[in-house]
Amino acid sequence: MELTGRIERISADGLGVLERSNRTVYVPFAYPGDVVSVKKTRRRFGRIIGRDFELLEPSPLRQGARCQHFGTCGGCLWQGLKYKEQLRLKAGLFERITGIEAEIKGSPKIWGFRNVSNFIVTTEGIGLKEYGSPSKVVNLSECPLFSRRTPEYLRALKDFLSETGLRPWNLKGKAGDVHYLQVREGKFTGEVMVNLIAHTKPSEEVAGAFRDYFSFADSLYWSVKTDERDDPRGEPELLDGEPFIRERIGDVTYLIHPNSFFQTNSYALELLLRAVEDSTDGEKVLDLYSGVGTFGVWLAKRGFNVEGIEINPFAVEMARKNAELNGVDAVFKVGQAEETSIGDYDTVVVDPPRRGLKEAGELLVRNGVERLLYVSCNPKAFNLDYENHLRKAYRVEGTILIDMFPHTPHVEAVVELVRKG
Numbered sequence: 001m002e003l004t005g006r007i008e009r010i011s012a013d014g015l016g017v018l019e020r021s022n023r024t025v026y027v028p029f030a031y032p033g034d035v036v037s038v039k040k041t042r043r044r045f046g047r048i049i050g051r052d053f054e055l056l057e058p059s060p061l062r063q064g065a066r067c068q069h070f071g072t073c074g075g076c077l078w079q080g081l082k083y084k085e086q087l088r089l090k091a092g093l094f095e096r097i098t099g100i101e102a103e104i105k106g107s108p109k110i111w112g113f114r115n116v117s118n119f120i121v122t123t124e125g126i127g128l129k130e131y132g133s134p135s136k137v138v139n140l141s142e143c144p145l146f147s148r149r150t151p152e153y154l155r156a157l158k159d160f161l162s163e164t165g166l167r168p169w170n171l172k173g174k175a176g177d178v179h180y181l182q183v184r185e186g187k188f189t190g191e192v193m194v195n196l197i198a199h200t201k202p203s204e205e206v207a208g209a210f211r212d213y214f215s216f217a218d219s220l221y222w223s224v225k226t227d228e229r230d231d232p233r234g235e236p237e238l239l240d241g242e243p244f245i246r247e248r249i250g251d252v253t254y255l256i257h258p259n260s261f262f263q264t265n266s267y268a269l270e271l272l273l274r275a276v277e278d279s280t281d282g283e284k285v286l287d288l289y290s291g292v293g294t295f296g297v298w299l300a301k302r303g304f305n306v307e308g309i310e311i312n313p314f315a316v317e318m319a320r321k322n323a324e325l326n327g328v329d330a331v332f333k334v335g336q337a338e339e340t341s342i343g344d345y346d347t348v349v350v351d352p353p354r355r356g357l358k359e360a361g362e363l364l365v366r367n368g369v370e371r372l373l374y375v376s377c378n379p380k381a382f383n384l385d386y387e388n389h390l391r392k393a394y395r396v397e398g399t400i401l402i403d404m405f406p407h408t409p410h411v412e413a414v415v416e417l418v419r420k421g
Contacts, residue, residue: 004037004056006097010089012097014077014381014409018050025050028131029071031081032089033059035101049132058406061085066144073138074131076145076407083110087403090411092142097379098386100347100411102399105275112187112408113246114262115266117146118232119154119181121161124155126181128285134230135171146183153183153194156164160213166198171230178325179225180320184245184256187266191245195221195258197234211240219245221258244321249273252298252326260318265404268412271416272375272402274326275297275414279398280304281371282346286361288337289351291331293319299349300328308332309340334378356381372417377410386417395420 003023007016007030016030018038030036035057036051058409065071065079069082078086091104103353107113119126120137127140143150161168161178169176180197194217202210214220219241223234230285236258244255247262256262276295283305287296290308291367292315300323302307308330310316319332338359342348348369350357356378357364364372372394374380386396394417404412 001040001041001324002037006253007032007034007036010093015165023048027053029080031059031061033061034361038057044132048187069138070138072130074129079407083406086406090403090409091401092412093412094410097240098383098394100399102401104401104403104411105271107265107403110361111144111268112147112269113265113406114146115187116182116184116264117143121178121181123168123313126157147185156213157181160209164209175328182232182258186245186247188248189246193219193245193256195223195236197223197232199225205380207239218242223258228375252301253281254292255318255321255325257318259314262292263294263404268402268404272404272412272414275400275402276349276373276398277302277377279373279414280418286342286345286348288340288348290319290332291315291351293322293332295349295351296330296332297322297326297328300330306330309337311333311336311386340344342369345369347371347373351374352373354378354381357385357389361385365389369376370419374415374417375412377412379413381411382415390417393419
């Protein structure tokens with residue numbers, strides 16, 4: 001059944017919403033003001049998703065996409081939107097979900113800003129998944145969001161596979177040798193890390209070919225994947241070069257490893273760090289969910305007395321290395337957030353996983369910390385934490401949004417919470 005109409009609004013996950021004949025259809029890559037004719041639909045998670053649509057009349061919010069794969073690739077939904085409109089819509093979505101009106105700061109760069117990309121390597125192609133499909137892959141030739149060097153990386157991989165005869169992963173049959181190619185770039189250092197995620201260990205001959213084809217890399221890893229899950233995870237082994245690459249944000253240098261999480265937009269990261277710094281009060285700071293010390297080391301560099309708590313021992317080890325590298329004496333410890341004894345801190349910074357604080361929210365309510373900075377890329381999780389837990393003891397003092405993810409519906413928030421009198 002063909003449905004024709006005007007997109008009136010955008011959904012919380014960035015899809016155009018078409019309401020017609022008592023039906024609501026969610027249309028990817030469509031924006032408010034577009035007049036579209038939806039040819040096919042499918043039902044997914046209780047919603048009707050437009051699978052194929054014709055753009056009859058473009059919205060004035062539109063711009064031409066830079067990437068030839070836009071409209072099929074699931075990497076970015078909003079590349080067809082003018083950037084100022086992306087920012088306006090993101091601030092509007094955040095307010096719709098949380099009830100908080102907030103200033104938004106755009107990314108200093110909106111092309112080539114991503115410092116990591118995970119290219120899936122399959123019998124269907126090498127690149128990224130199609131939007132909404134677990135098994136279809138867009139055979140990429142470029143990625144303007146990641147790097148101008150993407151064609152070089154992909155060409156090296158294809159030549160390596162051709163010479164060695166290693167098999168790409170078969171998504172349906174769950175068989176093959178090579179599953180992902182992960183590439184990380186230090187945007188401000190120029191350093192490159194290449195990590196191949198494979199289901200087999202390399203022979204000496206294969207390892208030698210890998211070194212040859214990726215000789216441009218400063219750090220070269222081979223990660224063995226022992227499960228069939230479709231994710232870029234394995235046990236990394238350094239084959240050549242340095243164990244870490246470096247990224248420099250402002251006056252702080254961070255070490256990056258295949259197993260460490262680092263914010264994906266190096267250019268907007270300084271805006272995020274400064275937003276946290278500007279809202280931090282007092283002298284003693286607890287960095288809860290401290291990860292590799294991204295916030296803790298930055299704050300310690302500015303003279304704050306920082307202690308970090310993180311459940312992942314490897315991340316704690318990385319945070320300690322980052323503190324040592326930058327000459328600061330921040331203390332990082334292994335521990336669970338919900339079991340942390342929160343002492344005499346002036347400010348607590350929390351950057352929880354996407355699911356939010358949950359039980360740790362009650363811990364913060366019970367303790368008398370005056371100022372809480374909640375950093376999150378998931379406004380729904382923040383809203384649940386605030387309504388279910390934090391509202392009992394805290395009020396929202398201020399919020400700033402940082403666009404860490406241009407051309408997608410996502411945004412990073414720093415919410416300043418102050419204890420009620």
